[in-house]
Amino acid sequence: MSLKVMYIAGWGRSGTTIVDNILNSYDGVFSTGELFYLWSRGLIENRKCGCGQLFTRCELWITILDVAFGADRPCPEHISQLQREAIRVRHTPGLTGAATSPEAEEYRQVTNRLYHAIAEVTGARLIVDSSKVPSAAALLPGMAGIEPYLLHMIRDPRAVTHSWMRAAPPADRRSAMTNQEAPAASTMHWLVRNALAERLAGAYEGRYRLLRYEDFVAAPRDIIEGLLDFTGADAGGGPFTGDTTVTLEANHTIAGNPGRFRTGQVELRADDRWRDEQTAGPRLTATALALPLLHRYGYRTRTSRPNRPARHSRSFL
Template sequence: MSLKVLYIAGWGRSGTTIVDNILNSYDGVFSTGELFYLWSRGLLEGRKCGCGSVLTRCALWASILDTAFGADRPCPERISRLQRESIRVRHTRSLTGPVPSAGAQEYRAVTNRLYHAIAEVTGARLIVDSSKVPSAAALLPGMSGIEPYLLHMIRDPRAVTHSWMRATAKADRVQERPAAGTMHWLVRNALAERLAGAYGGRYRLLRYEDFVAAPRATIDGLLAFAGVAAGAGPFTGDSTVRLDVNHTIAGNPGRFRTGEVALRVDDRWRAEQTAGPRLTATAVAFPLLHRYGYRTRTSRPNRPATTRG
């Protein structure tokens, strides 16, 4: 039986972390967080696992790496170099072809071994990888023994811009200027949508705004989409959830939250965002703004998205 892997693609600050953490709290589901950054942020920089331990001291990840590679563990510097040279975002379209580069094939093989080791160690029936990098998502359909699913998460670019601009001392968050951040939003989302065909119908678009309007129903729908029985789950109400400790790699500092969490829309940007960043984000995102149901005038309600999925 193939291992189910749900890859979350898109751009940061789009609600991927909370969706990731909720899914992780279901029996039979294990979230890796941003697995793409295991080698750089986890093993080289020594950042924290979601459990709170430095990742290099996390017993679970040590077991996964031993199961995947034994004494022949790949050099983190080499895998990071492969990512920089062969798995760049700009390579996304070419990586969906039948014969990717030797570097891409090597990286695909390493990641495939990791996915299977994660399933063996954790007993998960569904692995959730919220790396968001579209070039890495392009390699998933070609992995042996993997049944791939693609969740494309998106959020109003004005909200995303505001979130990236907020100052923070957390290591996993950096500030992005409005034009640069929105250009990333535009490129990442366009590439994520282009991958739909490679996933053979296992593609779904989810807007952050739709998720927070009906969290429980949305998560139930995602599990059904991936063919996994929801069971009792972590929800204590339609919009409240009890989060378990996780072992996620990198990402939004919200991944460290556990216990009871009330899910509410974060729309502080509407009151706090100044005209300059809002106009910049609107202008840069305009080619895809209406496609995803976001209006130019933010005072008007969103429309349904017009993408497939």
């Protein structure tokens, strides 16, 4: 039986962390967080695991790495180099076919071994990887023994821009302040990441779904249960205590924003601070640059008007 892996793609600050953490709280589901950064932020920088331990002291990940590689564990610096040279975002279109470079194939094999070791150690029937990097998502359909799913998460680019302009406190002393990005840079990343994520839909052969953050927070329980049904996972015994409240369990996520450390009861509601706090300059910049995809995803030019449905037949709306 193939192992089911749901890869979350898109651009940061789009609600991926909370969706990731909720899915992790279901029986039979294990969230890796941003597995792409295991080598750099986990093994090289030794940042904290979602459980609160320094990554190299987390017994679960030590066991996973031992099961995956034994004494022949890959050099973290070498894998990070492969990522920089062969798995860059701009390489995404060329990584969707069966024929890839030797470097990309080496990285695919290493990641495949990790996924299977995670399932063996945790007993998970569904693994959620919220790395968001489209080039890594392009390799997933070609992995042996993997049944791949792609969840493409998006959010209004004005909201994303506002979030990237704020610096969050570091999750631990080894981390810098959460990166800030100027409106133009953030929006260009939003455009490129979302265009590439949608382009991958064909490679996933009917296992692609588009999810807007705004639709998720409007009906979180229905959306999450719909995602589990989409993968064939059991939605019973989940963390929801109401339609918009969840009790989050501790996790073992790699990298991501500080929200991944949050546990206990959480009330889910839209973060719309940007509507009142964002000044005209960043809003106009984000609107103008995002215009090629703005209406495709149902976001209006005038933010005072409600969103339209996204123009995509495979969306959770």
